[in-house]
Amino acid sequence: MTQTGQASAPERVEIVEVGPRDGLQNDPTLIDTGVKLEFIHRLIEAGVKRMEAASFVNPKLVPAMADGDAVMAGVPRDRGVTYIGLALNERGLRRAIDAGCDEINFVMVASEGFGRANQNATPEDTADLLDRVAILAHDARVPLSATISVAFGDPFDGEVDVNRVAELARRAAAAGVSEIALGDTIGAASPWDVRRAVEAVRAAAPDPRLRLHFHNTRNTALANIYAALEAGVTIIDASAGGIGGCPFAPRATGNVATEDVVYMLSRGGVETGIDLDRMIETARWLETVALRHPVASMLSKAGGFPPRAS
């Protein structure tokens, strides 16, 4: 029989909303800049304080994100919200900074197969590139985070060694990033994997903050978040409505839904600053107005508990 850990929850968890970037990037529905800005506005009304708002990658490869400059020109600046822009190289970083992003997120890959398919780079390449990108970010005084993608499994290569993830985290810390995110890009992780990875990355890179990014493709995302919290992590990515899908399994779901995360955390007494009802409303707006297709979140179907007196 296993021993019990500490049953108490952390007081507060920071949710990084990734819907406007990671969520919309893979969605079959292309939406225009005005609808993206309405989405961002609704997220802010629901209490989001930090979000991935745009990416600055090749617009020919990711047409859904071609309007990153226009999105950043239109986001509200008086709401105390931090906007993260995604960049994969020095050119992207410069564009993101010029567009007014408050933070830059860079993506490393933990294995060859996904690296080749996603950004035509090996894990080593991405670590070397991060060194150069980090110098520019430092000179511009813009905080930089690094996501280690496919950290829990690669759709092409299969298993990913946790020591390799830890080594990339060491490289990221050496480059001076303020935060490292571990990405379960294909939703393969179990909560035991999460505990192991968090411990290995903490040992290899004790200084940067640690953020976890889960997909619910195999239904394990909330279990993984719970395990991450137990391991001391307090920063979690999530996507309103669970939008984003999984390019490697067309019928499957991708990003864990923000409202599902908020429900679990609020039932555990964990403060997120996010209003569950407003987030559910945003998911339903995505489903019926903005994207016009069902979204993956469960709270938008089941509603919260206990039921509100209306």
Place this chain on the structure above:
Amino acid sequence: MTQTGQASAPERVEIVEVGPRDGLQNDPTLIDTGVKLEFIHRLIEAGVKRMEAASFVNPKLVPAMADGDAVMAGVPRDRGVTYIGLALNERGLRRAIDAGCDEINFVMVASEGFGRANQNATPEDTADLLDRVAILAHDARVPLSATISVAFGDPFDGEVDVNRVAELARRAAAAGVSEIALGDTIGAASPWDVRRAVEAVRAAAPDPRLRLHFHNTRNTALANIYAALEAGVTIIDASAGGIGGCPFAPRATGNVATEDVVYMLSRGGVETGIDLDRMIETARWLETVALRHPVASMLSKAGGFPPRAS
């Protein structure tokens, strides 16, 4: 920051397959006895050793379960499988024993609202009834378990006090049940709730084995199972395909899917005796042949990881 618990998983977890009873009972598709028996056969081929096979309640109220006798007459007896029959009173218990059930499961309710709607009984009524049912089961030398339903929240009354659940568990233990199941009938629990409830029930009823029954209505089922395992629980209910729905939220999902549970556990190195691929195949058979509607499980859409060489 919370402290880490033990990261290691239990060696083995017993999965009680509830699809043939709890799954089919609420399904909009009525299937005949032959198809039920094929379902049971497929479950056994996938490795299931213990299942809820039928219920012996008023057939006018639950027409989908009216053929409990015929189902039990047709199940294979040479495969080392234990068949559980559900009963809500002495008459049901006698019918279940006569039909050849190896074990009986009785249902207590943890709050008034659900008790009234589900079986027209208060929590006290169900505890008193269990006393009488337990005498019959004891005389017949048939093992008896008690499920405490709505243990984590009631769709009518809202919050359910964990002390009330513990008191019902004490009553069940005093009646001599060999196993107590805590049912999250509406999928409201968080993993922190699970830890608290398991600890409270253990303290009140140390002798019976403890089984946990989760619905994934609010996406928390696998997190709750993980928390239950951490608290030392090693018996978990699940339903092939996640069939069963949620009568209180028509668009929402009900029972956690067996294949989703098996995936998480097998990634954590926990043995269940169940073959993931065969269980996924069974879920797809339910979806395309037996029930002819989509099922809630995620593994049947995403497939396992790492991908099998074919």
